[in-house]
Amino acid sequence: MVAAQTARSDRNALPEIGVVASDTVSIDKEMLIGDVIMRQMRAQAPLINDPLLTEYLQDLGNRLVIHADNAKFPFTFFLINNSDINAFAFYGGHIGVHTGLIYNAENESEVASVLAHEVAHVTQRHLARRIQSAQRASPLQIASMIGGILLGVAAGDPQAGIAAISASQAAAAQQQLNYTRSNEQEADRIGITMLARAGFDPNAAASFFGKLAAQMRVVSRPPARLLSHPLPESRIADARIRASNLPQVRLPPSLSFHLAKARIQARYIYDIEAALQYYSNAVNEPRIVPEASQYGLALALLRNDDVEEAKAIIEQLMAKDPSNLFYLDTATDIYLALNESQKAVVMLEEELKNSPRNAVVTLNLANASIEGEKYDYAIDVLRDFLLINPKHMLSHQLLSDAYAKSSRYLEMHQMNAEVFALVAAFPQAIDELQHAYNFAGDSHLDKQRIRARIQQLRDEQAKLERLL
Structure with a gap:
């Protein structure tokens, strides 16, 4: 009131x-x-x-x-x-x-x-x-x-x-x-x-x-x-x-905020040496949220290629909070660094049941599948995700990578075109589609789709130039 x-x-x-x-x-x-x-x-x-x-x-x-x-x-x-x-x-x-x-x-x-x-x-x-x-x-x-x-x-x-x-x-x-x-x-x-x-x-x-x-x-x-x-x-x-003049509130510390802040510090603000030094001290600092300091230390250790030490910390955190996306993401990076992509895939598939189409889970699953050479599976996951997130840049880039590694060059060039379109590089996007056309072979349907997409991109460029 x-x-x-x-x-x-x-x-x-x-x-x-x-x-x-x-x-x-x-x-x-x-x-x-x-x-x-x-x-x-x-x-x-x-x-x-x-x-x-x-x-x-x-x-x-x-x-x-x-x-x-x-x-x-x-x-x-x-x-x-x-x-x-x-x-x-x-x-x-x-x-x-x-x-x-x-x-x-x-x-x-x-x-x-x-x-x-x-x-x-x-x-x-x-x-x-x-x-x-x-x-x-x-x-x-x-x-x-x-x-x-x-x-x-x-x-x-x-x-x-x-x-x-x-x-x-x-x-x-x-x-x-x-x-x-x-x-x-x-x-x-x-x-x-x-x-x-x-x-x-x-x-x-x-x-x-x-x-x-x-x-x-x-x-x-x-x-x-x-x-x-x-x-x-x-x-x-x-x-x-x-x-x-507004109702006063006292909020407990937000774990998500402190984990996000730790990720920013450990990955984007500090260099490797500074991150290691800061978080090695932070884990003993009572005023810092303990999960955040441990998470930051795990990220710093992973950047320094101390993978086993980082793994031990993340496993302890996940034992208490197994569905925490921050921990799942870093666990994926650890498994990939250890060439254990299948462990990451199993972990993420289980989480996907609880969080279907969640961006963090989906993109980590696709990336782990690509690393494990399960290209068709990664392609299916990414295409499904892009149905509801058509302008998601990283998804298009991952999908292009999956197509390239599976030697599907027609689709690879089509995905490259979408990446260029997202940065308004329409001439380059059209050029990628013309390359895709050369891989279409005798498929009249693919050729028709490519011609239609080229026209769409030309229309989109003209529309942006007019901005009526």
């Missing part, structure tokens, strides 16, 4: 300006622009195609989105390999998160507070409203300009993104990404309310703001997030006031 009253009061104090946007940009057009930028991201940004971390981030984001008003489309959350503390949103419900954000967060609610803020920018259509101020630019130009800026942000150097496009376009693109003060206030208000509705600690937004402000005071260059999301002291105070 208190939360509802507070939300109504806040809504009266600050109108939701985003929901009235935008006559210029339809939802369909916004999704098309988002698709163009996402293809650019896949091609050029340091994306992390880690099924475990992707699933954790997507699950965390979905827990917020179901409590968001005005969500017009599914949201896609993805991870950028960058140690800066940052996250960003763009058209069509795409939200990128830097590894540095999770690394620097103390708990799951802090990460969720940033995601909620970005979700609010999307649901209020703050970026879509900006297109109205650039009526003379085509949507494709806007997508290209914003994509250039975002690629710079993803790489940790916004100025590099600006330099990649002409000076006249750069100013317009930067303007598209600069949220107004009213946008920030609205995203803060809606984000904190969303955070509380989803069962997270509403105080996390203020605590994370405070962390950014403290970092800004001790470094010459502001944290990356503050370059696009200015943080006056009043925002911290406002966040604290809003949180104080």
Whole structure:
């Protein structure tokens, strides 16, 4: 009741300006622009195609989105390999998160507070409203300009993104990404309310703001997030006031968050020596979640080729939590390192009964099957998965690998074409299909399908160029 009253009061104090946007940009057009930028991201940004971390981030984001008003489309959350503390949103419900954000967060609610803020920018259509101020630019130009800026942000150097496009376009693109003060206030208000509705600690937004402000005071260059999301002291105070008017919660540590953080530290932030040193000490540190420190040590040992030691740790963890996806994934890597792919297949097939079409289980099963030269089985698993995840990049790459190793070159070139299409490299995709055509032999059906797909890709390219 208190939360509802507070939300109504806040809504009266600050109108939701985003929901009235935008006559210029339809939802369909916004999704098309988002698709163009996402293809650019896949091609050029340091994306992390880690099924475990992707699933954790997507699950965390979905827990917020179901409590968001005005969500017009599914949201896609993805991870950028960058140690800066940052996250960003763009058209069509795409939200990128830097590894540095999770690394620097103390708990799951802090990460969720940033995601909620970005979700609010999307649901209020703050970026879509900006297109109205650039009526003379085509949507494709806007997508290209914003994509250039975002690629710079993803790489940790916004100025590099600006330099990649002409000076006249750069100013317009930067303007598209600069949220107004009213946008920030609205995203803060809606984000904190969303955070509380989803069962997270509403105080996390203020605590994370405070962390950014403290970092800004001790470094010459502001944290990356503050370059696009200015943080006056009043925002911290406002966040604290809003949180104080919402139900207070005390949450136990999230094991999934701490395992994800350990994975990021052990695999993407630290080098091998630093990871070994940190986690060798962390297992004796009582303030660190013990399962996370043990898991991080197992990952560090595996990176150092100490496979048997890593195996002993993972087996102990799995004895207590046999269906934990983090442990299953690392157990798979250990079995493959020991040339015991069949053990991995048996383990994962059993888990697949409980979690059909789960991305982590499915992709590990396919990979283990490929390593064990069970190509037809891997192909069946991946094709089934792609029926419901048609834009899953890693699945297409694994399927291409399975086709290549089983000497099915017709299908291999077809899969290569799909990989190129996902990064908007349409000429290369069509070239792969023309190679596939040469392997079709006397199969008129295959040839007809290939010709039809080539035409689809040409139509898709033309559609993106027009972005009507």
